[in-house]
Amino acid sequence: MLRVVHQQGTVTAAAEALHLTPSAVSHHVRELARELKVPLLEPQGRGVRLTPAGRLLVDHADALLARWEEARADLESYRAGMAGPLRIGGFNTAISGLIAPAAGRLRHSHPDLQVQVRECDSEESVDLLMAGKVDLAVVEPVEGGPPPDDARFEQSPLLEEPHIMLVPADHPLARAASVRLQDAAAEDWIVADPGTCDHAQRVRMLCAAAGFSPRIAHAAVQWPAIWALVANGLGVSLVPRLAEGPEGQAVVRVPVSSENLPMRRILTCVRRGSRRNPLIDLGIRALEEAVRDHRSRDDWPRSA
Structure with a gap:
């Protein structure tokens, strides 16, 4: 208490x-x-x-x-078999891109293991870890989050994820092999309002580092909404590689060139001392396998 x-x-x-x-x-x-x-x-x-x-x-x-x-x-090492539960928390794109594939893989390889997934932002994931309500969290470093040397947690790098420019299919940048952020400086942008999500602040910071302030014409938080606005020619956006939108939308994801490639660090976080738990170790290894699957895809920027 x-x-x-x-x-x-x-x-x-x-x-x-x-x-x-x-x-x-x-x-x-x-x-x-x-x-x-x-x-x-x-x-x-x-x-x-x-x-x-x-x-x-x-x-x-x-x-x-x-x-x-x-x-x-x-x-736990003395227990026979691999029974659950293994409770994993993570933010939206971490679930869709990493946690869900890892949980599906574990369901087939260890049918007696009960994997329970909970969507929550990084700050809430840390609180749930502290309360013992999740065993493993997939987080990104955020303001107010635990520092790397926090005595309560063990944090390990999982993925450095590139951001990708999202443009309408008929946009001139859609034909480019890669773009620089400043190539879209004069475009209308689709970005969430300040304070609504960590991604909104990150996009503004990355654009500022590239030398311009984006002209934000439309505000949206959910990825399907951003996809729809871009597909209908209302602007461009910068999205993490793990973000997915509805299939069939007239959008193109263009890699950002390596000279100013914006990256997002994703970490695993567990209570200090619990990393040796075989169930948690199994979950982390399944997440690492999901990372390897993503990196093998053709549209993952090789310059990263």
Whole structure:
């Protein structure tokens, strides 16, 4: 509870995350402070923060939980067969491009393994990992996410994914073998509104790095909507390679040239110590196989 209070910043938010009442959380933290004979929380504005003693205790808790995950992983190795469940969380394009193919592969190779997939953004995936509600998360580095050296997690690179320019089929850029972002500087763009998704901010940052601010004519978040707007000649967009739209749309995906190739890093994230769990290891290896399948496709930019 103390770790969740530290993470959420208020007792009320921690109680909501733990599905408890605020009074129950306050009671347990007070009992812990009384048992340890040190104050653990102190006021900060409208919320609370950990005292130095509280932060020290959380550091030790992270180490203890990592050892507990290692113990669970070792015990799992003694289980006969490969029974589930294996709970995997990930964002939209990670599910469609990587997690779903990996889960399908596991279903055929290990029919007794129960793979459960949950769609959630990267920040929520980390929260679910902390709460023990998922075992493996596929995430991208986002503002507010855990740093690489976070003691609570083990994060490993899974894929550096290129972005691809999406243009109408009759657009002049559709005939190019590759394009630069600045080649579309004068075009109308289709990008989600700021604050609606991480991809919206990324597109603006990549265009700024290429030396221009995109003229955003239409706002859309879902990939089918973006595909439809581009197919009807209303603008261009920059999409991650794993993004998929409806088949039959009059769009062309053009690789962005290597001189300013925009990449997105995708990571696997697990609770520290749990990587040795054979079920989690099996899930990660299935994801890595899905990555190899994607990279073997003809339309994946070779310059990456």
